[in-house]
Amino acid sequence: MKVSIERAQLLKAMSRAQGVVERKNTIPILANVLVEAEGSTVSLRATDLDIEVIERLPAMVEQAGATTVAAHLLFEIVRKLPEGAQLQLISDTASGRLDVIAGRSRFSLATLPREDFPVMASSEYQVSYAAPVPALRRIFDKSQFAVSTEETRYYLNGVYLHVAEGAEGKVLRAVATDGHRLARIDMPLPDGAEGAPGVIVPRKTVGELRKLLENDDAELTISVSETKIRFSVDALVLTSKVIDGAFPDYSRVIPTANNRKMEVDAKEFAKAVDRVATVSQERSRAVKLALDHDRLALSVNSPEAGSAADELTVAYDDEALEIGFNARYLLEIAGQIDRENAVFMFADAGAPTLVREGEDLSAVYVVMPMRV
Missing domain, CATH: 3.10.150.10 (DNA Polymerase III, subunit A, domain 2)
Structure with a gap:
């Protein structure tokens, strides 16, 4: 096999291929990527037996052929070569090596036979x-x-x-x-x-x-x-x-009867949760939300580090409520919200809370409370 290919294209494809390949393998061939050259394309195939990725790239193929080479190693070599480089891949079945040449840089890599490379069985898709x-x-x-x-x-x-x-x-x-x-x-x-x-x-x-x-x-x-x-x-x-x-x-588990509604600026809420959670030694520590008329008080108490409190103006017009949540869960949900306002629908301190993006029902989140 003898092919010429652009570094940028090969780098992008190898980035995807090596993501599939597991770094620790008991089966040596699964650490490799299958490189096949034919016509005017090079195809790269990587698998961990559960996932398989195949990508075809345009290339100048002087000699068709195929080989397998260590995916992470080839990726690192291509990554470290200069931008704009033109690479040559030359494999010789007799020597069992793949030469990677770019300008004055030359690498000779060990290969394994293509016949050993597992191919995922084809499936009849419904x-x-x-x-x-x-x-x-x-x-x-x-x-x-x-x-x-x-x-x-x-x-x-x-x-x-x-x-x-x-x-x-x-x-x-x-x-x-x-x-x-x-x-x-x-x-x-x-x-x-x-x-x-x-x-x-x-x-x-x-x-x-x-x-x-x-x-x-x-x-x-x-x-x-x-x-x-x-x-x-x-x-x-x-x-x-x-x-x-x-x-x-x-x-x-998606509550339908939660009727205590709080509307809050999603970004400001996330910042306030992040601030008070700073004193938690663990990210799983509970942050307490205390709700009263148009006011949200956030607090964290950590026996080792101390305590923190913050306050936000919100839209809330219901009975006072105190409820605790894992701070990380609140931050992750708030991070998904694209619209300006997050809507929290509460029932009581022990029931799941529903979160959505404004009035949009196409994205719904549920979070379980914690005891505080």
């Missing part, structure tokens, strides 16, 4: 549909913070993507929860998506997908089966297994 990149990016961005990292509840280790009934008809919905907070985000249902099965997209896949959703004008196609989901954007294809489990009935 439904394929096109989705606008900005809308898809929004539903994953706003929900992924609530994904659980607790491995024992594996069915919560991802974002549940499914077709649901929204306020104004059917929607494509993303839901994530870890039992302490929940995010439910809707987007208009794309044409052709109606029969799509509900799937749990793993946390790692959501992180890698986010790197693909950069170009708002790109054409994105989603293909879904009971066991896999595939995202195709331009010359890039990300295929992932989905989590084999049943996502809980999240609608049961």
Whole structure:
């Protein structure tokens, strides 16, 4: 194999490929990226057996061929080469080496045979549909913070993507929860998506997908089966297994009867929570919210560090209420709110609280209180 390729293109593709590859591998070939040259393109393929990413790049192919090389190593080499460099990749099956040449820099890297590289089995997808990149990016961005990292509840280790009934008809919905907070985000249902099965997209896949959703004008196609989901954007294809489990009935934990309403400037609220939480030795420490007529008092008491208090003017016209929350959870939810005002709907000090962005019902958050 002998190809010439631009550094910038290879760097971007290798950045995505090495994100999929696990740094610690018991199977040596899984640390590698498969480089295949044919016609006028070079394709890079990386996998951890659960996720596979394939990207095709334009290149000058003098000699077709394929090899596999350590993904993180190739990425670091390309990253450190000068901007604007033209790279040559030359592999020799006899020596088992891949030469990377750019100007006067030359690297000779160990390779493994392409025949050893695992390829994810193809799947029969039940439904394929096109989705606008900005809308898809929004539903994953706003929900992924609530994904659980607790491995024992594996069915919560991802974002549940499914077709649901929204306020104004059917929607494509993303839901994530870890039992302490929940995010439910809707987007208009794309044409052709109606029969799509509900799937749990793993946390790692959501992180890698986010790197693909950069170009708002790109054409994105989603293909879904009971066991896999595939995202195709331009010359890039990300295929992932989905989590084999049943996502809980999240609608049961979304309160519908909370009638104590507080409206607050989302950015000012986040700053005040962050200020008082400074004295907490742990981010999980509770921050107490004390509500009275159009006034919110925030306070934190830490036996080791001391105490803090702050106050905000809010729109609240109900009975006085004191309620505690994990400061980090409040900050993460406030960070998702794009509109100026956040609306908190309370029931009492022991019940889940509903948070939304103004009157917009397409993004709803639930947070469990803490004892203070």
